[in-house]
Amino acid sequence: HAKNQGGSYQYYRPGMNRKSHDSWLLERELRKGLEREEFMVYYQPQMDIATGKIIGAEALIRWIHPEKGFVSPGEFIPLAEEIGLIVPLGNWVLDEACRQNKLWQEAGLPPIKIGVNLSFRQFIQQDLARTVADTLERTRLDSSYLDLEITESMTMEVERAMEVLAQLRSLGVSISMDDFGTGYSSLTHLTKFPIDKLKIDQSFVRNIIDGANDAAIAATIVTMAKNLKLKAIAEGVETDDQLQFLQRCGCDEIQGYWLSPPVPAEKFERLLASNSCV
Numbered sequence: 001h002a003k004n005q006g007g008s009y010q011y012y013r014p015g016m017n018r019k020s021h022d023s024w025l026l027e028r029e030l031r032k033g034l035e036r037e038e039f040m041v042y043y044q045p046q047m048d049i050a051t052g053k054i055i056g057a058e059a060l061i062r063w064i065h066p067e068k069g070f071v072s073p074g075e076f077i078p079l080a081e082e083i084g085l086i087v088p089l090g091n092w093v094l095d096e097a098c099r100q101n102k103l104w105q106e107a108g109l110p111p112i113k114i115g116v117n118l119s120f121r122q123f124i125q126q127d128l129a130r131t132v133a134d135t136l137e138r139t140r141l142d143s144s145y146l147d148l149e150i151t152e153s154m155t156m157e158v159e160r161a162m163e164v165l166a167q168l169r170s171l172g173v174s175i176s177m178d179d180f181g182t183g184y185s186s187l188t189h190l191t192k193f194p195i196d197k198l199k200i201d202q203s204f205v206r207n208i209i210d211g212a213n214d215a216a217i218a219a220t221i222v223t224m225a226k227n228l229k230l231k232a233i234a235e236g237v238e239t240d241d242q243l244q245f246l247q248r249c250g251c252d253e254i255q256g257y258w259l260s261p262p263v264p265a266e267k268f269e270r271l272l273a274s275n276s277c278v
């Protein structure tokens, strides 16, 4: 019943346990939220360590619920994924982010890449490449300004993933491997996948200063990226010490509170206009 995508009929069954009742409520709210346009896209800048300039932004969805206020993506993305609502939601983020990036370019701001998270469900949609191509065409954003973030778990089915990534790459968009180091992707496959960038997961960056293992992992990922001719970006950078460590390792880019939290489009525009984060 609840699995049908656009469907509006979902039943509350007496005898549902607490958890299923809660997620049933959340599901109803999510569907309503999508209709009522309660979602926003926030943008978090990404900086080139060498120049100190903003060269990209990650688009991150926000749900502003009429009563509950901000609901964190951690709370609703997994459910949206489970019930398939992530597909229309994710496509909306993609459209919004491309449209916004085009607007910034037209306003004469320094051109940047916009990073958009793909969910597993989106990744396995037969028409993903078509959807991306249509979005670029509709928003008139040049494909070189779009970066799609995937996770290691999406590459488990190697042949299929290879095909999808090749299709996306042929459109001219770039691909980043998100949360890198937390999944189970085989390094053998990694070298064969058509990807452009590794995003070092924030769990390693967090303990980079006082955790010898995490520092070693982060440094190793940077070295590996270099050897594979991929870029490396560190997520969750919050302190000067972390930034300096990453810089010494040869990491290319950073993203994190050190620079800025994710912010609404208008605020991001001001950051980009001054484009000096240091």
Ligand code: C2E
Residues within 6 Å of the ligand: 044, 059, 060, 061, 072, 073, 074, 077, 086, 090, 093, 117, 118, 119, 178, 179, 202, 235, 236, 237, 238, 255, 256, 257, 258, 261, 262
């Ligand atoms: P993610 O893709 O790994 O995104 C990075 C998360 O780290 C964001 O959380 C961001 O706000 C947070 N972050 C950034 N810098 C720092 C920092 O310096 N310190 C700390 N502690 N956190 C930092 P957010 O926005 O709550 O998103 C959580 C997750 O929800 C994302 O993780 C992503 O998996 C998912 N998500 C968000 N937006 C979308 C979307 O449009 N589509 C899909 N499929 N997933 C999304």
Ligand code: CA
Residues within 6 Å of the ligand: 058, 117, 149, 178
């Ligand atoms: Ca991401």
Ligand code: CA
Residues within 6 Å of the ligand: 178, 179, 199, 201, 202, 235
């Ligand atoms: Ca991440």
Ligand code: CA
Residues within 6 Å of the ligand: 179
């Ligand atoms: Ca994450």
